Amino acid sequence: MLEADHHVLLAQIQELRDIFQKWRRQAPGSWSAREKRLVQTWFRKHRLHLGTHFKAEEAMIFPYLTRQVPRLGPVLAKLEREHREIRRQSLAVETAFHALCNPGRNGQTGAPFCQKSLAMLRLIHRHVSQEARLMESAF
Numbered sequence: 001m002l003e004a005d006h007h008v009l010l011a012q013i014q015e016l017r018d019i020f021q022k023w024r025r026q027a028p029g030s031w032s033a034r035e036k037r038l039v040q041t042w043f044r045k046h047r048l049h050l051g052t053h054f055k056a057e058e059a060m061i062f063p064y065l066t067r068q069v070p071r072l073g074p075v076l077a078k079l080e081r082e083h084r085e086i087r088r089q090s091l092a093v094e095t096a097f098h099a100l101c102n103p104g105r106n107g108q109t110g111a112p113f114c115q116k117s118l119a120m121l122r123l124i125h126r127h128v129s130q131e132a133r134l135m136e137s138a139f
């Protein structure tokens with residue numbers, strides 16, 4: 001189940017990256033409604049999903065892997081620290097997204113938000129790719 005999540009997430013990241021790269025060159029007021037809905041839905045699901053996915057990894061998968069392959073200890077500790085950073089960045093960009101979609105703020109440029117969003121996606125992509133490789137080799 002966690003491995004399926006990883007593959008789904010990697011595909012979603014690709015799609016979101018294209019949207020944020022395009023939005024970087026546009027004023028938030030001209031972002032397409034369809035893409036805004038897509039991003040909004042992704043943030044909502046991602047927030048709910050992060051809780052269960054991270055909890056499963058931290059409570060079961062990481063301790064199991066540490067017992068099975070002790071040399072993975074440091075890398076698993078790093079992955080766990082990244083969970084906190086992913087949560088922090090995800091909440092920050094989600095809040096910024098809602099502020100930019102507020103009609104009163106449409107005159108603002110969306111470029112800093114897009115930069116932060118792309119940085120968040122890079123972090124998630126790196127994290128999930130590393131977990132996917134790790135789980136593939138360990139199980």
Ligand SMILES: [Fe+2]
Nearest residue numbers: 054057079131
């Ligand atoms: Fe993780």
Ligand SMILES: [Fe+2]
Nearest residue numbers: 053057128131
């Ligand atoms: Fe994961």
